[in-house]
Amino acid sequence: MADFVQSTNVKSAVRELANPIGNVTAFNTIVQSVITTTPFGCVAYMTAGVNHNPVEKTKETYTAWFVYEDEAANSVGYTVERFNTIAGFNTGVGLVMANTAMATAHNGTTIHDPEEDGFSATLKCHDPNGEIYSVTFTRGQIGVSSYSDDAILATVETWADTVTELA
Secondary structure, eight states, X not given: OOOOOOOOOOEEEEEEOSSOOOOHHHHHHHHHHHHHHOTTOOOOEEETTEEEXXXXXXXXXXXXXXXXXXXXXXXXXXXXXXXSSHHHHHHHHHHHHHOHHHHHHHTSEEEEOGGGXXXXXXXEEEOTXXXXXXXXXXXXXXXXXXXXXXXXXXXXXXXXXXOGGGO
């Protein structure tokens, strides 16, 4: 029986942020800037007859946290809502805050806890060397995965050093 022989060396790296990204707007600004300006030098490509942009968003999730408090400011319940778009997140926050029936059921007042909100977006990037790799942004870290050329990580790291929120 034949043995498997390693043909590539795929790597991943993560940068923990000193401070979480402040809010969904700041998060979106960072992600959209990568898509529109391609600061990593990514290039368009074609595969299986389909044209692809240099950078494409492949996944996104936005989570909003809510606490229900009684008159003495004691927590009497909570809910977490997950959305797959920023528009859904923003609309959903408003809807939960306006849901008086749920607040009544908890016998409390609805409080949105934005410090606990979570954001995540994964971008697929096509390097000029032909590699396709992912850059994942969360509120507290940025990760690079599925790359083999160390120059890719160096490029992403150099760019991240210029973005205040990614320190």
